[in-house]
Amino acid sequence: MAITDTPAGTTARAALQQPPRQRPRGGRARKTAGDWLILLVAVLIGLLIAVPFLLILANSFKSPADYATGGPLSLPTSLSFDGITAFWERVDFPRKLWNSFFISAVVAVLAVGISMFNAFALGIGRVRGRTWLVLLILLANMLPQEVLLYPLYFMFREVGLYDNVWAVIIIFTVIQSAFGTYLLASVYGTFPKELLEAASLDGASRWQILWRVIFPISRPTLSVLLIFFFIWTWNEFLIPLTFLVGNDNQTVPVAITVLQGDRLMDVTTTSASALLGLLPTLIFFLIFQRTLTRGITAGAVK
Template sequence: MHATTAIVTGKPATSRPRGGMTKKRPIDWLMLALVVIGALLIIAPFYLVVVNSFKSPVDYATSGPLALPETLDFGGIIKFWERVNFPEKVWNSLFIAGVVSVLAVVISMLNAFAIGIGRVRGRSWIVLLFLLANLLPQEALLYPLYYMFKSVGLYDNVWSVIIVFTVIQAAFGTYLLSSVYGTFPKEILEAASLDGASRWQILWRVVFPISRPTLSVLLIFFFIWTWNEFLIPLTFLASNANQTVPVAISVLQGDRLMDVTTTSASALLGIIPTLIFFLIFQRTLTRGITAGAVK
């Protein structure tokens, strides 16, 4: 084949590696090494958490944090489970994160539809306002929100946290979706209007189905971000019955001075629900991220 090519083209044939693979350059090996090092740095904390969660305090003291456990010990997991009433804390986090993610996505879609497609006046300034709301630190909100919720009777109530996080997440979602809806094909909207569709019907029958992958990604991110929040739930959820998983872990560590194995067990139990959620919706997240690349 190479000889025939050389005869036809009059150029010497060059041999190719099989399978179309090109020869690795030094920069490629360097990038591969950096990726491997980065992966190890990310995996190392998870390894320490998992390994030390199944050790007894004596085993941890004798073998150290890096060694595998001699025997599987579930004492740390059981101790943490019973001390904080872990199912109750998981339910609180699931309820707060689930309600916030759904409400924030709906509000973001409605706002972005009005700004990006409705073309309201001062659109650029409104989007800039939502951007500035995302840059506002949470510490600046604690003092006024504390007295506001105290005055309306929502302090130490999960709905106070739901309201705050819904507004925060919806601000980011509005800013993101406004730019997406701003580039929405006008031909589709005009065709729907000519068919007699109202703005409400255009939103739910045209815009919503097309933007569903993007909304799914926002829903997943809002859920995980809300689940991992710490400062606002710590401030507004004072009673033990209303605390979320991150707050329960931190308060118990400071109050009872748990050993390392119980601390690792608490971290492991706190990671598992979000990991399960991510694995369940992994395909949805992948489709949502890659949907914008296909026209």
């Protein structure tokens, strides 16, 4: 098909004669000065966050003499495991590690399950007074733990659960599920009604709708809650310190503080205790990092 000499044909001929634009290699746009500035700021923030961990890591493998000679900012001249060994043996670290893992895992699973059931009733079941119930749950979640200590202490002492890991499990399950209920109720409140109506027309009961429709779709969000509940419970200190007074029931954060308060410790042993207390949650986060990323970005992709 020939191009005529009309004005439209002249424009088309000029467009054909122009050389094609060359794309950057790899199909990626060139980074501007603003992009490099943001990257530099992110790297600096990452280094500031990593400095305390690096100091703990360096001082954990120093001997007391090495620390006294070089100070906290120097690198160890030789690897010494005396601090790690001393902390491991003094507090019976495997026992404390199991207590923290057991409490955190049970709390995470129970809190996610209770949150899902509560949110299904509030967000999809549309119970009466839904708004006030969600507001009450939010206000309860905002209460400081110090306010709850004496009433909980009196209650669990009366029922015989004081100095028992199940007391801490019950407390944190209620606390974490309050936040999970508030979050999931907002998510389930925007769930497509057409999908639920289609499942009902197919003869699905409410239980089947929950497990065959709601649960598979909200699994990424539930996975994120599970990871956060585990880490939050692991790092809790005040309530385990109050309710777990026996040495066999203490968690890792409590064991670190009690040991520092009861005995004179050198800095290397203190750093080793902080390192051993941090490593389990760090390993847990690295294992489930992909799950966490998928759960956070799941709501952005439809």
